[in-house]
Each structure stands twice: as structure tokens, then as C-alpha cells.
Amino acid sequence: MTAPLLVVHPGPSRLITLTSGRLLTAVQDAIAARGEAHVALTGGSMGSAVVAALTDHPANDAVDWSRVHFWWGDERYLPAGDPDRNDTQNDDAGLRSLTTTSEKVHRVLGPDDVDSAEEAARRYEEELRTHGNGTFDVVLLGVGPDGHVASLFPGHPMQQDTSGIAVAVHDSPKPPPTRVTLTAQCLSRSRQVWFIVSGQDKAGAVAKGVADAPAEQSSTVLVRGQERTVWLVDEAAASGVGPVSG
Numbered sequence: 001m002t003a004p005l006l007v008v009h010p011g012p013s014r015l016i017t018l019t020s021g022r023l024l025t026a027v028q029d030a031i032a033a034r035g036e037a038h039v040a041l042t043g044g045s046m047g048s049a050v051v052a053a054l055t056d057h058p059a060n061d062a063v064d065w066s067r068v069h070f071w072w073g074d075e076r077y078l079p080a081g082d083p084d085r086n087d088t089q090n091d092d093a094g095l096r097s098l099t100t101t102s103e104k105v106h107r108v109l110g111p112d113d114v115d116s117a118e119e120a121a122r123r124y125e126e127e128l129r130t131h132g133n134g135t136f137d138v139v140l141l142g143v144g145p146d147g148h149v150a151s152l153f154p155g156h157p158m159q160q161d162t163s164g165i166a167v168a169v170h171d172s173p174k175p176p177p178t179r180v181t182l183t184a185q186c187l188s189r190s191r192q193v194w195f196i197v198s199g200q201d202k203a204g205a206v207a208k209g210v211a212d213a214p215a216e217q218s219s220t221v222l223v224r225g226q227e228r229t230v231w232l233v234d235e236a237a238a239s240g241v242g243p244v245s246g
């Protein structure tokens, strides 16, 4: 487990561009070290902006994308291709053009394939055990103004569930109500965890996360990388963080 590092960028465009470059490097390092890379993507505007920037990055041909497994930290329990699914939004941002082997894009099943979110979670857990070694190289996480990451919502009964790797979430405070999420325990087995946050409306969430607020106020405090935990933010998002001492 690592103490979080705060990296402040001058604005959203630098945040996205540098994060995509950082991700290219991390993926290349993982492939060099272990022959493949496992990356967990995220929903929200930041997740798709990073995917789009990767697609546009002039050096993205330096990576052998056929060696990269893509996963999701959470997914909305909606049919394949639904525009509100995280994977559809990442696909539309350019994910499809990066990957050459669709069997390395590990999607959470929806109601068109399975009967319940519990079954989708069970199948995702199975997929992780089969194709992953259970350790992501990098987990990207957008952060909600309420301090949620993935579908771990502060105050929700599933926020600190430890019953599995992936779990179903019902009655999510943010629509849609039914989701599948990796647990904080699972996400915290990752080598690197990156929280990617832009904008003044997230200043409170960033301040709480960086200050290690109680879990009732922020789920970010439950997720730590084994090697690095980094807050990648812009100045507006960092504006609530007190001066760094020491």
C-alpha cells in the first residue's frame, strides 16, 4: 500500500495529454517486464478523454496493443452497446481503434446476456481469474463529487463489501441503479491506482481524498495501489487542497 501522491496540472487539456503519455509508458513498462499489460478503464468524462488522447498520441504505435488486456473497474448493468455503458463510451472515444484482439477487451455482461447483476459479477470474477493474474498494472478511476470511485458509493452497503472480486450494486445513488463493480480490495491489489479529476466541482472530493477523510465521505481512501497511488488533477480540482507541509 502506498501513500497518495498529488500531481497538479495547469488545466484539463494538459491533465489528459500527460495522463495518456503516462499510461503509454506504464503499459510499455508492464509489457517489457511481464510480456503483457492489464489496464482497468473507467467511465465518466475523464476515462473517455484519456482513451481519446491515447488514440491520438503520436507515440501510441510504440506499444504492441495486442499484448494489452483492458478491463473496467465498474460497469452499468445495461445491454451491450447501450450508450450509457462505460465500455460503449470508451469504445466511442477510440478504444476499438487501439485494440487488435477483442478477446483481450474484458467486458462486464449485461441483461442481454445474463439474468442478474449478481451473475454478471460472478462471470466477471471468473474472467479475471482466467485471463488476469488478479493484479492490474494500472487502474484508472474517475471520482464523483460525492467521493465515489468505480461503483463504490460512500454510505452504500456495498461500498466496503469484501465478499468477492466483483459484486453487484443495486439502488446506486447515481443512475442507473444497477451496476457491477470491482471491490476496493480487488482494486487495491493493483500496482498503480490513478485518480483522474478535473474541475472546480470536484475540489471538495479531491480535498477529502487527499486528506484521507473517513470512508463515509470518500471511497477513494479505500483504494490504494501496491506501488503507486496518484491523484492526477488540474488546478481547479486541486483548489481545495491545503498547502503541502514538510
Ligand SMILES: O=C(O)[C@H](O)[C@@H](O)[C@H](O)[C@H](O)COP(=O)(O)O
Pocket: 042, 043, 044, 045, 046, 047, 076, 086, 141, 142, 143, 144, 145, 148, 149, 150, 151, 174, 175, 197, 198
Ligand atoms: O458510473 C458512473 O456513474 C460514472 O462513470 C462515474 O463513476 C464517473 O466515473 C465519475 O463520476 C467521474 O466522472 P468524470 O470523469 O466525468 O469526472
